Amino acid sequence: MMAEREIAQRLFAKEFNGSTLSLTSVLSDDVPDLNSPNLLISPTGVRINRVFVVGVITEVENLGSETGKERDLWRARIADPTGVFILYAGQYQPEAAIFLSTVEVPSYVAVVGKARIYEPEKDSVFISIRPEEINNVGSNIRDRWIVDTAKLTLKRLDMLNEVFLDQQQGKDLKNDVKLKGIDPDLNETILDAIEFYGTDQNYISDFKQSLRTALLSIKENAGTEMQQKDNAENVIFELFKELDSGKGVQYSSLVKELESRGISEEVADIGIRSLLDKGECYEPRPGLLKLI
Amino acid sequence: MNDKYAPHIEELAKALDGIDQDDIQNELDKLLRFRVPLEEAKRTVLNKFSLKEAREIRIKDISKAPNSFTLKGRITSLEKKNFVLKGETVDLYSGKIVDETGVCLFTAWSDFCLNVGDIIRVRNAYIKFWNNRPELNFGQRSIVEKLPEDSFIPSNEQCFAQTKKIIEINSSDMLVSSQGIITELYHRVINIKGKDTTIIEGVIADETGKLPFSSWVPMDGLDIGNAISFKAAHVRLFRGIPSLNFTYGTSWELLPDNKCLFSKNVIITDEPTSIPIASVLEKDGIFDVVVTGNIISVRPGSGLIERCPVCSRVIQSNVCRAHGNVVGVKDMRIKAILDDGTGAVYIMLNKELSEIVYGRSMDEAENIMKVSLSKDAVYESMKRSLIGTYLTVRGNSSKSEFGTTIVARSAWIPEDDLLCRLELLMLKLSEDV
Numbered sequence: 001m002m003a004e005r006e007i008a009q010r011l012f013a014k015e016f017n018g019s020t021l022s023l024t025s026v027l028s029d030d031v032p033d034l035n036s037p038n039l040l041i042s043p044t045g046v047r048i049n050r051v052f053v054v055g056v057i058t059e060v061e062n063l064g065s066e067t068g069k070e071r072d073l074w075r076a077r078i079a080d081p082t083g084v085f086i087l088y089a090g091q092y093q094p095e096a097a098i099f100l101s102t103v104e105v106p107s108y109v110a111v112v113g114k115a116r117i118y119e120p121e122k123d124s125v126f127i128s129i130r131p132e133e134i135n136n137v138g139s140n141i142r143d144r145w146i147v148d149t150a151k152l153t154l155k156r157l158d159m160l161n162e163v164f165l166d167q168q169q170g171k172d173l174k175n176d177v178k179l180k181g182i183d184p185d186l187n188e189t190i191l192d193a194i195e196f197y198g199t200d201q202n203y204i205s206d207f208k209q210s211l212r213t214a215l216l217s218i219k220e221n222a223g224t225e226m227q228q229k230d231n232a233e234n235v236i237f238e239l240f241k242e243l244d245s246g247k248g249v250q251y252s253s254l255v256k257e258l259e260s261r262g263i264s265e266e267v268a269d270i271g272i273r274s275l276l277d278k279g280e281c282y283e284p285r286p287g288l289l290k291l292i
Numbered sequence: 293m294n295d296k297y298a299p300h301i302e303e304l305a306k307a308l309d310g311i312d313q314d315d316i317q318n319e320l321d322k323l324l325r326f327r328v329p330l331e332e333a334k335r336t337v338l339n340k341f342s343l344k345e346a347r348e349i350r351i352k353d354i355s356k357a358p359n360s361f362t363l364k365g366r367i368t369s370l371e372k373k374n375f376v377l378k379g380e381t382v383d384l385y386s387g388k389i390v391d392e393t394g395v396c397l398f399t400a401w402s403d404f405c406l407n408v409g410d411i412i413r414v415r416n417a418y419i420k421f422w423n424n425r426p427e428l429n430f431g432q433r434s435i436v437e438k439l440p441e442d443s444f445i446p447s448n449e450q451c452f453a454q455t456k457k458i459i460e461i462n463s464s465d466m467l468v469s470s471q472g473i474i475t476e477l478y479h480r481v482i483n484i485k486g487k488d489t490t491i492i493e494g495v496i497a498d499e500t501g502k503l504p505f506s507s508w509v510p511m512d513g514l515d516i517g518n519a520i521s522f523k524a525a526h527v528r529l530f531r532g533i534p535s536l537n538f539t540y541g542t543s544w545e546l547l548p549d550n551k552c553l554f555s556k557n558v559i560i561t562d563e564p565t566s567i568p569i570a571s572v573l574e575k576d577g578i579f580d581v582v583v584t585g586n587i588i589s590v591r592p593g594s595g596l597i598e599r600c601p602v603c604s605r606v607i608q609s610n611v612c613r614a615h616g617n618v619v620g621v622k623d624m625r626i627k628a629i630l631d632d633g634t635g636a637v638y639i640m641l642n643k644e645l646s647e648i649v650y651g652r653s654m655d656e657a658e659n660i661m662k663v664s665l666s667k668d669a670v671y672e673s674m675k676r677s678l679i680g681t682y683l684t685v686r687g688n689s690s691k692s693e694f695g696t697t698i699v700a701r702s703a704w705i706p707e708d709d710l711l712c713r714l715e716l717l718m719l720k721l722s723e724d725v
Contacts, residue, residue, distance in 0.1 A: 109680075143710055154717065
């Protein structure tokens with residue numbers, strides 16, 4: 001049986017960049033187990049190997065020209081509402097490197113990658129992502145990622161909170177967390193995280209504040225986008241009525257007309273699709289639209 | 293004998309529960325005097341005693357049974373099978389055996405002159421796991437002894453059917469009793485040994501889940517929407533997914549609405565809801581499951597492919613592994629990994645679903661390939677349009693050595709009321725400030 005695939009964890013840059021506890025599996029007497037994945041433990045106890053991140057790519061830099069560096073090494077910064085993920089793509093990530101060499105900055109990107117830790121000297125730790133997949137996505141996916149990630153993060157914070165409450169009551173944590181039905185592996189990483197980072201109530205309330213800010217930052221957009229969609233739909237519908245003399249309207253001419261009124265092709269397409277879905281119009285033959 | 297062996301003797305005594313420590317010591321001593329290495333000596337002692345004193349096991353404890361054991365029970369069904377091993381036809385017998393505590397499948401690898409109804413004691417039996425079920429095996433070293441009739445051992449296996457909710461039924465069950473609503477029902481005529489037989493196939497659901505079922509016996513008066521209660525249906529496995537099989541030993545009755553423990557309407561009109569991928573991974577296979585996540589990887593082999601016209605295998609440059617040179621049939625598919633933060637599954641989309649999810653028809657995809665003159669152009673274009681996006685997939689999941697896979701029966705881009713979820717989270721966040 002093949003090892004189960006590592007989950008792509010969702011976590012914000014704030015938590016990711018603070019994840020300086022690295023877990024190397026040791027078989028026996030300091031012989032590292034090379035087959036086991038590299039793991040970081042985050043301050044809330046997430047076992048990180050692979051991550052899934054959606055954010056704004058704000059800067060791309062080719063480090064290849066610097067002396068002593070690997071040829072074709074690219075560094076990129078990807079911002080979420082809480083901080084910035086650093087991405088390194090070298091010669092062994094050719095697809096990501098090609099993507100970074102041509103990507104438009106700023107734009108929304110989704111990244112799947114492995115967490116890397118680099119500790120050149122004591123007390124200076126760099127956490128980065130080595131991308132496996134990288135792609136341009138729409139703002140809706142970014143917004144949704146933020147909501148998903150906030151939800152998962154909040155769940156972890158609540159779990160931490162419960163552990164603290166138990167701690168205050170002097171319960172035996174090692175055995176007690178198990179009783180709550182928390183996965184024993186997770187239990188262990190939570191306790192490791194508390195011990196290493198000194199994660200406490202302040203951390204929780206501080207992080208909750210960050211979550212609020214993150215959600216607020218997209219709340220406006222999420223609202224306007226919905227409205228925009230509704231507005232666009234209305235405009236399309238009105239224009240449609242104007243143009244349709246009973247014989248239908250060419251899709252291309254409708255889009256062209258809409259573009260002249262400041263509605264982008266993308267939004268127009270979504271609006272027309274939505275009207276089709278709602279049964280307000282139909283497509284008697286490809287490219288021709290007709291009102292019901 | 294040297295004291296330094298005392299811990300080893302103790303260890304052996306622990307492993308060989310109930311055997312006199314002096315006997316163990318004598319045996320070990322003898323071997324050590326021959327300068328047999330300690331580890332080998334221990335193994336030999338362990339083997340010698342555990343064989344002699346093979347414990348008697350009840351069927352209910354069979355999954356915890358030692359390597360070799362004794363079991364007493366009644367044969368309730370028996371079938372002779374044969375297979376060809378190195379050019380020789382070998383007979384084997386398989387069936388079911390019951391004792392007071394349960395029922396178990398068995399395979400006898402040689403002819404022990406067994407008959408249905410016999411009560412036997414078998415020594416040196418062993419178990420193997422087959423489809424997650426412990427299966428009793430009688431091998432070359434097994435000794436079968438026929439015993440006189442014992443009325444304490446049940447004469448059929450039906451009394452061991454456990455009552456379970458649909459979701460709890462799994463591959464380790466042999467016989468099961470439950471209740472549910474018939475949500476799908478088909479009659480199919482199949483030809484068995486030259487005789488036409490009508491079999492019934494369908495889907496049965498309760499508030500916890502659903503399973504496919506089939507019946508080889510007529511189920512008169514059964515229709516879609518009926519609630520039924522059934523006893524002792526057989527559990528079979530197909531690609532890790534359990535299915536129920538109604539036979540002559542199975543009894544069932546229609547349930548009047550007032551005896552139905554769950555709401556009929558809710559189950560029949562139930563909208564599919566996504567479950568966390570983590571709970572899909574826990575099971576060997578789930579029938580008709582829905583998951584939602586992000587496409588985090590589009591696997592090689594996605595895009596335009598060619599299949600053998602005879603066997604539908606994927607072929608490269610018009611050569612089929614089984615049928616040689618053939619003219620390939622064009623097809624399109626997507627193989628991807630869907631991850632929702634709790635786990636990851638492989639998903640497979642056929643041509644129709646790929647066209648919907650990818651947003652381009654196969655013809656358009658072929659054009660992309662022609663224009664770019666690259667075989668991978670469609671795969672690359674799929675990656676560009678799919679990685680990172682949200683997708684909901686509905687289908688059967690099954691676990692194999694390649695991981696857990698869902699073969700999609702349908703797939704769509706999930707609707708999401710982002711504002712509503714956002715408000716809800718904000719509310720939760722402000723609770724304790």
